Amino acid sequence: MERTFVMIKPDGVQRGIVGAVISRLEAKGLKMVAAQFTVLSEEKVMEHYAEHVEKPFFPSLKAYVMSGPVLTMVWEGKDAIAIVRRLVGATNPAEAAPGTIRGDMGMETGKNVIHASDAPESAAREIGIHFTKDELVAYTRIDEAVLYE
Numbered sequence: 165m166e167r168t169f170v171m172i173k174p175d176g177v178q179r180g181i182v183g184a185v186i187s188r189l190e191a192k193g194l195k196m197v198a199a200q201f202t203v204l205s206e207e208k209v210m211e212h213y214a215e216h217v218e219k220p221f222f223p224s225l226k227a228y229v230m231s232g233p234v235l236t237m238v239w240e241g242k243d244a245i246a247i248v249r250r251l252v253g254a255t256n257p258a259e260a261a262p263g264t265i266r267g268d269m270g271m272e273t274g275k276n277v278i279h280a281s282d283a284p285e286s287a288a289r290e291i292g293i294h295f296t297k298d299e300l301v302a303y304t305r306i307d308e309a310v311l312y313e
Protein backbone atom coordinates (compact mmCIF):
# COMPACT_ATOMS: atom_id res chain seq x y z
CA MET A 165 0.00 0.00 0.00
CA GLU A 166 1.13 3.51 -0.75
CA ARG A 167 1.87 6.06 1.98
CA THR A 168 1.61 9.83 1.89
CA PHE A 169 2.59 12.62 4.26
CA VAL A 170 -0.19 14.99 5.33
CA MET A 171 0.01 17.99 7.63
CA ILE A 172 -2.80 20.12 9.02
CA LYS A 173 -1.23 23.57 9.07
CA PRO A 174 -1.49 26.06 11.98
CA ASP A 175 -4.61 27.79 10.58
CA GLY A 176 -6.41 24.44 10.42
CA VAL A 177 -5.50 23.72 14.05
CA GLN A 178 -6.45 27.23 15.24
CA ARG A 179 -9.78 27.11 13.41
CA GLY A 180 -10.74 23.82 15.02
CA ILE A 181 -11.17 21.88 11.77
CA VAL A 182 -8.65 19.11 12.50
CA GLY A 183 -11.45 16.62 13.16
CA ALA A 184 -13.35 17.62 10.02
CA VAL A 185 -10.25 17.13 7.85
CA ILE A 186 -9.40 13.78 9.40
CA SER A 187 -13.01 12.63 8.97
CA ARG A 188 -12.79 13.19 5.21
CA LEU A 189 -9.62 11.11 4.90
CA GLU A 190 -11.07 8.36 7.11
CA ALA A 191 -14.39 8.29 5.27
CA LYS A 192 -12.60 7.97 1.93
CA GLY A 193 -11.01 4.72 3.12
CA LEU A 194 -7.52 5.92 3.91
CA LYS A 195 -5.78 4.64 7.03
CA MET A 196 -3.79 6.79 9.47
CA VAL A 197 -0.51 5.07 10.32
CA ALA A 198 1.32 7.86 12.18
CA ALA A 199 0.53 11.21 13.78
CA GLN A 200 2.27 13.85 15.84
CA PHE A 201 0.95 17.15 17.21
CA THR A 202 3.90 19.51 17.28
CA VAL A 203 5.40 22.91 16.51
CA LEU A 204 7.81 22.55 13.58
CA SER A 205 11.46 23.51 14.06
CA GLU A 206 13.12 25.87 11.58
CA GLU A 207 15.36 22.97 10.45
CA LYS A 208 12.36 20.80 9.61
CA VAL A 209 10.62 23.60 7.72
CA MET A 210 13.75 24.31 5.64
CA GLU A 211 14.07 20.62 4.82
CA HIS A 212 10.38 20.04 4.21
CA TYR A 213 10.01 23.04 1.90
CA ALA A 214 13.53 22.81 0.37
CA GLU A 215 12.08 23.31 -3.14
CA HIS A 216 10.61 26.68 -2.09
CA VAL A 217 13.49 28.15 -0.03
CA GLU A 218 14.51 30.56 -2.79
CA LYS A 219 10.97 31.66 -3.67
CA PRO A 220 9.77 35.16 -2.76
CA PHE A 221 6.94 33.79 -0.63
CA PHE A 222 9.23 31.53 1.44
CA PRO A 223 9.67 33.92 4.43
CA SER A 224 5.90 34.20 4.82
CA LEU A 225 5.45 30.45 4.26
CA LYS A 226 8.03 29.68 6.95
CA ALA A 227 6.46 32.12 9.44
CA TYR A 228 3.02 30.66 8.68
CA VAL A 229 3.89 27.00 9.19
CA MET A 230 5.87 27.80 12.36
CA SER A 231 3.17 30.10 13.80
CA GLY A 232 1.58 27.40 15.95
CA PRO A 233 1.07 23.68 16.32
CA VAL A 234 0.52 21.44 13.33
CA LEU A 235 -0.70 17.86 13.07
CA THR A 236 1.73 15.80 11.00
CA MET A 237 0.44 12.45 9.76
CA VAL A 238 1.11 9.54 7.47
CA TRP A 239 -1.88 8.04 5.65
CA GLU A 240 -1.91 4.75 3.79
CA GLY A 241 -4.03 3.27 1.02
CA LYS A 242 -4.11 2.22 -2.62
CA ASP A 243 -2.95 5.27 -4.68
CA ALA A 244 -2.98 7.29 -1.45
CA ILE A 245 -0.72 10.08 -2.78
CA ALA A 246 -2.87 11.04 -5.78
CA ILE A 247 -6.12 10.44 -3.91
CA VAL A 248 -5.18 12.72 -1.02
CA ARG A 249 -4.00 15.46 -3.43
CA ARG A 250 -7.41 15.30 -5.12
CA LEU A 251 -9.22 15.48 -1.78
CA VAL A 252 -7.02 18.47 -0.77
CA GLY A 253 -7.64 20.47 -3.96
CA ALA A 254 -5.77 23.31 -5.66
CA THR A 255 -3.10 25.32 -3.80
CA ASN A 256 -5.25 28.47 -3.79
CA PRO A 257 -8.42 27.76 -1.77
CA ALA A 258 -10.20 30.55 -3.66
CA GLU A 259 -9.83 28.48 -6.83
CA ALA A 260 -9.99 24.99 -5.34
CA ALA A 261 -13.06 23.02 -6.40
CA PRO A 262 -16.01 22.80 -4.03
CA GLY A 263 -15.93 19.42 -2.34
CA THR A 264 -12.19 19.57 -1.77
CA ILE A 265 -10.72 20.36 1.65
CA ARG A 266 -9.21 23.67 0.50
CA GLY A 267 -12.25 24.47 -1.65
CA ASP A 268 -14.62 24.00 1.26
CA MET A 269 -12.51 25.18 4.18
CA GLY A 270 -10.11 27.95 3.15
CA MET A 271 -9.93 31.40 1.55
CA GLU A 272 -6.32 32.21 0.53
CA THR A 273 -3.10 30.53 -0.67
CA GLY A 274 -1.11 31.77 2.33
CA LYS A 275 -3.55 30.04 4.72
CA ASN A 276 -4.52 26.88 2.90
CA VAL A 277 -5.21 24.52 5.81
CA ILE A 278 -3.33 21.41 4.74
CA HIS A 279 -0.24 20.01 3.06
CA ALA A 280 -0.06 16.72 1.18
CA SER A 281 2.82 15.06 -0.69
CA ASP A 282 2.65 15.49 -4.46
CA ALA A 283 4.56 12.40 -5.70
CA PRO A 284 6.04 9.08 -4.48
CA GLU A 285 9.54 10.61 -4.13
CA SER A 286 8.30 13.59 -2.11
CA ALA A 287 6.11 11.33 0.06
CA ALA A 288 9.11 9.13 0.96
CA ARG A 289 11.27 12.19 1.57
CA GLU A 290 8.69 14.00 3.71
CA ILE A 291 7.79 10.91 5.77
CA GLY A 292 11.53 10.53 6.47
CA ILE A 293 11.81 14.14 7.65
CA HIS A 294 8.91 13.96 10.09
CA PHE A 295 8.83 10.35 11.30
CA THR A 296 11.17 7.52 12.18
CA LYS A 297 10.47 4.01 10.89
CA ASP A 298 9.24 2.80 14.30
CA GLU A 299 6.69 5.60 14.48
CA LEU A 300 4.80 4.13 11.51
CA VAL A 301 2.23 1.71 12.94
CA ALA A 302 1.33 -1.45 11.02
CA TYR A 303 -2.23 -2.62 11.63
CA THR A 304 -5.29 -3.83 9.76
CA ARG A 305 -8.47 -1.80 9.82
CA ILE A 306 -11.63 -3.89 9.92
CA ASP A 307 -13.11 -2.22 6.83
CA GLU A 308 -10.15 -3.17 4.62
CA ALA A 309 -11.86 -6.48 3.89
CA VAL A 310 -14.67 -4.69 2.02
CA LEU A 311 -12.90 -1.54 0.82
CA TYR A 312 -10.89 -2.92 -2.09
CA GLU A 313 -11.82 -5.12 -5.07
Ligand code: GTP
Binds near residue numbers: 273280
Ligand atom coordinates in the same frame (compact mmCIF):
# COMPACT_ATOMS: atom_id res chain seq x y z
P1 GTP B 1 1.67 21.98 -0.13
O1 GTP B 1 0.82 20.74 -0.04
O2 GTP B 1 1.63 22.81 1.15
O3 GTP B 1 3.08 21.69 -0.60
O4 GTP B 1 0.94 22.89 -1.22
P2 GTP B 1 0.96 22.72 -2.78
O5 GTP B 1 1.78 21.53 -3.18
O6 GTP B 1 -0.46 22.80 -3.23
O7 GTP B 1 1.69 24.05 -3.24
P3 GTP B 1 3.25 24.37 -3.37
O8 GTP B 1 4.08 23.18 -3.01
O9 GTP B 1 3.47 25.02 -4.68
O10 GTP B 1 3.45 25.50 -2.26
C1 GTP B 1 3.69 25.15 -0.91
C2 GTP B 1 2.92 26.07 0.01
O11 GTP B 1 3.51 27.36 -0.06
C3 GTP B 1 1.46 26.29 -0.38
O12 GTP B 1 0.61 25.31 0.15
C4 GTP B 1 1.19 27.63 0.26
O13 GTP B 1 0.94 27.49 1.66
C5 GTP B 1 2.52 28.34 0.08
N1 GTP B 1 2.51 29.15 -1.15
C6 GTP B 1 2.71 28.74 -2.42
N2 GTP B 1 2.65 29.77 -3.29
C7 GTP B 1 2.44 30.86 -2.53
C8 GTP B 1 2.27 32.24 -2.81
O14 GTP B 1 2.32 32.67 -3.96
N3 GTP B 1 2.05 33.07 -1.73
C9 GTP B 1 1.99 32.62 -0.45
N4 GTP B 1 1.78 33.48 0.55
N5 GTP B 1 2.14 31.32 -0.14
C10 GTP B 1 2.35 30.46 -1.15
Ligand code: MG
Binds near residue numbers: 282
Ligand atom coordinates in the same frame (compact mmCIF):
# COMPACT_ATOMS: atom_id res chain seq x y z
MG1 MG C 1 3.75 21.19 -2.48
